[in-house]
Amino acid sequence: MTTHLKDLLDQLSGDADWVGLREHAEITCLRTARNGNAYSNSTDRDKGIMVEVLVDGQFAYAGTTDITRAGVQRCYDRAAGLAALANRYNLHKFDDTARPAGSGGYRSAVARPLDEITPAEVQESLIDITSRLKISDKIIETQASALITRLQVNFVSSNGADWSQEFSIITRDFAATAQGNGDFQRRSLGMEGRQWGAEALDVSVMADDIARVAEQALELLDAEECPTGQFDTLLMPDQLYLQVHESVGHPLELDRILGDERNYAGWSFVSPEDFGSLQYGSPLLNISFDPGLAGEMATYRFDDTGVAAEKHFLIRNGLLVRGIGGIESQQRSALPGVSSSRACSWNRPPIDRMGNINIEPGDSSYEDMLAAMDRGIIMHTNRSWSIDDYRNKFQFGCEYAQQVENGRITKTLKNPNYRGITTPFWNKLAMVGDLASREIWGSPYCGKGEPNQAIRVGHAVPACLFRNLDVFGGA
Amino acid sequence: MSSAMETLFQRTCDVLFADLAESEDLNINFEAEESLFIRFNKSKVRQIVDVTQIKVSLFLQIGKKNAEHSLQIPATLFETGEGHEFLNASLNDLRDEVRQLPDDPFALSMRNNGQSREDMSGDALPGANEFCEQLLGPVAGVDLAGLLVSGTNYVGNRNSKGQAHWFVTRSFYFDYSVYSAKEKAVKGLYADTRFDPGIYAGKIAASLDYLDQMEKPNKVVAPGRYRCYFSPEAIGEIVELMGWNGFSRGALSRGNSPMPDLDSGNKSLSPLLSMAEDFSLGLVPSFNALGEPAPERLSLISRGKLVNLLTSSRTAEEYRLESNQANDSEAPRSLSIEPGELAERDILKALDTGLYISNLHYLNWSDATKGRITGMTRFACFWVENGEIVSPIQDLRFDETFYNFWGDNLEALTEVAEIQPTVLSYDQRALGGAKVPGMLINNFNFCL
Numbered sequence: 001m002t003t004h005l006k007d008l009l010d011q012l013s014g015d016a017d018w019v020g021l022r023e024h025a026e027i028t029c030l031r032t033a034r035n036g037n038a039y040s041n042s043t044d045r046d047k048g049i050m051v052e053v054l055v056d057g058q059f060a061y062a063g064t065t066d067i068t069r070a071g072v073q074r075c076y077d078r079a080a081g082l083a084a085l086a087n088r089y090n091l092h093k094f095d096d097t098a099r100p101a102g103s104g105g106y107r108s109a110v111a112r113p114l115d116e117i118t119p120a121e122v123q124e125s126l127i128d129i130t131s132r133l134k135i136s137d138k139i140i141e142t143q144a145s146a147l148i149t150r151l152q153v154n155f156v157s158s159n160g161a162d163w164s165q166e167f168s169i170i171t172r173d174f175a176a177t178a179q180g181n182g183d184f185q186r187r188s189l190g191m192e193g194r195q196w197g198a199e200a201l202d203v204s205v206m207a208d209d210i211a212r213v214a215e216q217a218l219e220l221l222d223a224e225e226c227p228t229g230q231f232d233t234l235l236m237p238d239q240l241y242l243q244v245h246e247s248v249g250h251p252l253e254l255d256r257i258l259g260d261e262r263n264y265a266g267w268s269f270v271s272p273e274d275f276g277s278l279q280y281g282s283p284l285l286n287i288s289f290d291p292g293l294a295g296e297m298a299t300y301r302f303d304d305t306g307v308a309a310e311k312h313f314l315i316r317n318g319l320l321v322r323g324i325g326g327i328e329s330q331q332r333s334a335l336p337g338v339s340s341s342r343a344c345s346w347n348r349p350p351i352d353r354m355g356n357i358n359i360e361p362g363d364s365s366y367e368d369m370l371a372a373m374d375r376g377i378i379m380h381t382n383r384s385w386s387i388d389d390y391r392n393k394f395q396f397g398c399e400y401a402q403q404v405e406n407g408r409i410t411k412t413l414k415n416p417n418y419r420g421i422t423t424p425f426w427n428k429l430a431m432v433g434d435l436a437s438r439e440i441w442g443s444p445y446c447g448k449g450e451p452n453q454a455i456r457v458g459h460a461v462p463a464c465l466f467r468n469l470d471v472f473g474g475a
Numbered sequence: 476m477s478s479a480m481e482t483l484f485q486r487t488c489d490v491l492f493a494d495l496a497e498s499e500d501l502n503i504n505f506e507a508e509e510s511l512f513i514r515f516n517k518s519k520v521r522q523i524v525d526v527t528q529i530k531v532s533l534f535l536q537i538g539k540k541n542a543e544h545s546l547q548i549p550a551t552l553f554e555t556g557e558g559h560e561f562l563n564a565s566l567n568d569l570r571d572e573v574r575q576l577p578d579d580p581f582a583l584s585m586r587n588n589g590q591s592r593e594d595m596s597g598d599a600l601p602g603a604n605e606f607c608e609q610l611l612g613p614v615a616g617v618d619l620a621g622l623l624v625s626g627t628n629y630v631g632n633r634n635s636k637g638q639a640h641w642f643v644t645r646s647f648y649f650d651y652s653v654y655s656a657k658e659k660a661v662k663g664l665y666a667d668t669r670f671d672p673g674i675y676a677g678k679i680a681a682s683l684d685y686l687d688q689m690e691k692p693n694k695v696v697a698p699g700r701y702r703c704y705f706s707p708e709a710i711g712e713i714v715e716l717m718g719w720n721g722f723s724r725g726a727l728s729r730g731n732s733p734m735p736d737l738d739s740g741n742k743s744l745s746p747l748l749s750m751a752e753d754f755s756l757g758l759v760p761s762f763n764a765l766g767e768p769a770p771e772r773l774s775l776i777s778r779g780k781l782v783n784l785l786t787s788s789r790t791a792e793e794y795r796l797e798s799n800q801a802n803d804s805e806a807p808r809s810l811s812i813e814p815g816e817l818a819e820r821d822i823l824k825a826l827d828t829g830l831y832i833s834n835l836h837y838l839n840w841s842d843a844t845k846g847r848i849t850g851m852t853r854f855a856c857f858w859v860e861n862g863e864i865v866s867p868i869q870d871l872r873f874d875e876t877f878y879n880f881w882g883d884n885l886e887a888l889t890e891v892a893e894i895q896p897t898v899l900s901y902d903q904r905a906l907g908g909a910k911v912p913g914m915l916i917n918n919f920n921f922c923l
């Protein structure tokens with residue numbers, strides 16, 4: 001798949017110390033339906049090349065949609081000029097060890113390839129979902145969407161890198177909004193993003209979830225407000241994944257710790273000395289960077305600097321041991337990192353990103369955790385999220401909650417929220433769900449970077465029980 | 476004068492329109508940019524990137540069926556002789572898709588919404604070299620992080636009914652923050668179409684002055700209700716969140732809006748508060764993706780009463796309403812809040828005792844249909860006593876409804892509203908912004 005890129009590379013003339021060509025070709029379709037009708041069908045075909053050069057230890061980048069010999073040469077010359085200029089203000093001298101010469105390929109594992117499903121069939125499934133969600137006149141709005149991505153990334157470099165990766169990714173969602181008792185309540189599947197194929201759009205497989213979502217939307221209209229107070233709280237995977245994302249993933253990013261992100265996404269409460277010494281959570285907490293778990297959104301063989309991807313523990317038995325930073329940040333900070341330099345597209349340089357950041361399953365069943373709550377709350381499906389720029393003070397809201405009394409679910413609660421501070425929160429972790437409770441979630445829209453980059457990240461997490469969280473309800 | 480980019484746009488449209496059948500209508504959007512991005516950390520260059528990108532979006536309608544395909548094209552599309560073939564093949568792909576899709580019951584019939592042309596390409600901007608020298612010169616020895624974005628944005632729209640718009644703007648912004656040895660920070664922004672070293676030096680000096688005031692130890696403010704002054708930057712953050720369903724007429728119909736209580740008259744906001752969508756700010760073209768020109772000024776809230784919500788033609792079609800030519804997301808593109816009477820020099824005196832909040836961070840709806848918003852204070856925020864700054868604060872989380880803070884608790888607005896240009900660059904450099912004053916607000920709820 002990289003033959004044309006190698007030809008372009010061979011034809012370049014110039015005297016940069018290193019040059020790499022990263023081609024990114026992505027076709028993303030967003031299809032939506034509402035209330036039993038097609039609503040929108042848009043497809044974005046994004047294709048271009050980022051020319052990356054290294055001159056006297058300074059990287060510089062120039063990107064173009066002009067994938068011809070002349071177009072790539074122009075970018076090479078421009079990038080080389082920018083590198084020479086930036087060298088007068090160089091932050092850190094790199095060499096080509098920051099761009100290893102990986103070679104090989106990767107392809108998402110799918111049951112049914114995306115080209116086996118037509119736009120009409122996708123739209124038919126979505127319309128079907130929105131029709132099934134309309135189980136009552138009280139449901140005033142039903143929606144379904146599929147964000148379908150075929151992505152190919154090719155990379156070649158002057159020191160011999162030659163790799164190619166092909167991804168098949170779908171983020172699916174559907175929702176019902178109910179109105180009654182002077183209230184509106186929206187219940188959804190939760191944006192479910194994974195690497196998979198057309199099998200993700202099989203309505204018959206989703207039928208139970210569709211029925212559940214519609215019923216729960218109605219149920220919420222008659223539900224009590226979530227109470228205020230301290231409660232043992234069971235966070236289900238469709239909420240907990242975002243808690244991991246915001247309060248473990250982001251603060252462990254080495255470029256945040258190094259200050260690159262201070263002006264936009266933020267800094268981190270974690271300092272370099274904390275690696276190997278900070279008790280981030282209770283001894284039950286094991287968090288990994290796992291680029292090899294099939295189906296997660298950020299499963300890959302190489303990051304966008306060509307570093308081969310490997311699983312590593314970031315937090316082991318509650319102790320912080322490793323950061324989320326690619327090879328450039330590792331060289332700058334002398335801290336241990338992972339293969340996570342990633343670019344959202346051809347028009348942005350790679351920066352430190354989460355890949356798949358997972359909670360390793362424990363040994364408690366869902367029933368064990370329920371039985372361990374005398375007075376507790378179970379929260380399902382994220383709907384609100386916010387955290388400060390150092391990643392300390394967070395607040396989350398969910399769509400649906402259940403009250404637990406003496407180990408039994410007693411009622412449904414609406415507008416559940418909780419707030420806390422990162423390390424005290426993770427140290428309240430009391431039970432970790434087993435493999436059976438683990439679910440794969442992820443987000444296609446993790447944002448950071450200057451210029452901004454939105455990227456796909458995966459989170460495979462079990463349900464987990466936390467003691468005495470600060471819980472509260474709606475306005 | 477037409478640029479090479481405009482020629483590319485016009486020729487692309489001509490080729491595509493020539494290929495249309497009688498039953499087909501095509502709306503074409505063109506978004507191109509030539510951008511330089513220089514990312515700084517510790518007053519050094521962390522990354523330097525040059526990007527040229529040209530996106531053409533084709534919205535094809537055949538009867539009640541429609542779909543949109545967007546593609547990146549090279550500036551040299553017509554130089555190789557393959558331009559026609561490429562565009563015709565792209566249109567054929569789109570046709571194949573549209574024909575197989577079900578009807579869209581709320582499809583709009585395409586119309587000629589007129590012509591417009593606005594070229595604000597102005598003077599050439601400094602090159603990368605000059606920018607590095609000018610920006611870093613005044614901050615020698617200062618710990619600065621930030622992003623320079625500089626270049627030209629081109630926005631075009633034509634449709635097969637004869638509508639034609641063209642908009643060009645050339646500008647830069649330097650979005651920065653400066654840091655003390657104790658990790659205290661002050662945020663700044665310099666955005667313009669012409670770089671003036673004197674203005675920049677003044678901004679940096681002001682930021683460093685603030686940073687000096689940050690040197691005192693943080694005051695830990697306990698959660699509770701406080702009297703607060705919010706700077707225009709902080710209000711800009713609130714306004715940006717409000718764009719997420721807050722002013723959307725479609726969201727109100729779909730049960731996903733914070734406005735039901737304001738719309739029904741159950742609640743009202745302060746008579747001090749008036750805001751409008753105002754394209755005279757010139758930040759963004761007034762035509763939307765359908766090429767519909769919006770009214771130059773559309774009142775949204777007048778003296779605390781809801782006057783209009785942003786209504787796209789599609790929402791209007793679905794719910795049988797009047798369109799006000801909003802874009803698809805029905806988010807403000809150029810919001811303007813009317814200033815009040817509080818003079819800059821009187822802000823601290825009027826605040827008396829409470830919090831001076833320069834910046835907010837990571838806002839989100841915490842109870843969307845009731846208008847409750849949570850978020851964090853960020854950068855230079857101070858505890859003020861008897862009209863004097865006492866010390867910086869440890870960041871606080873708030874959780875409060877706009878019915879409270881823009882209702883009875885809104886006490887005053889500053890007499891000067893400032894333009895807060897959008898500084899986002901996801902996928903592409905964003906245009907737009909808001910013009911907002913600072914606000915004095917009583918009993919604002921901080922929870923953590």
Ligand SMILES: [Zn+2]
Nearest residue numbers: 245445446447
């Ligand atoms: Zn994120």
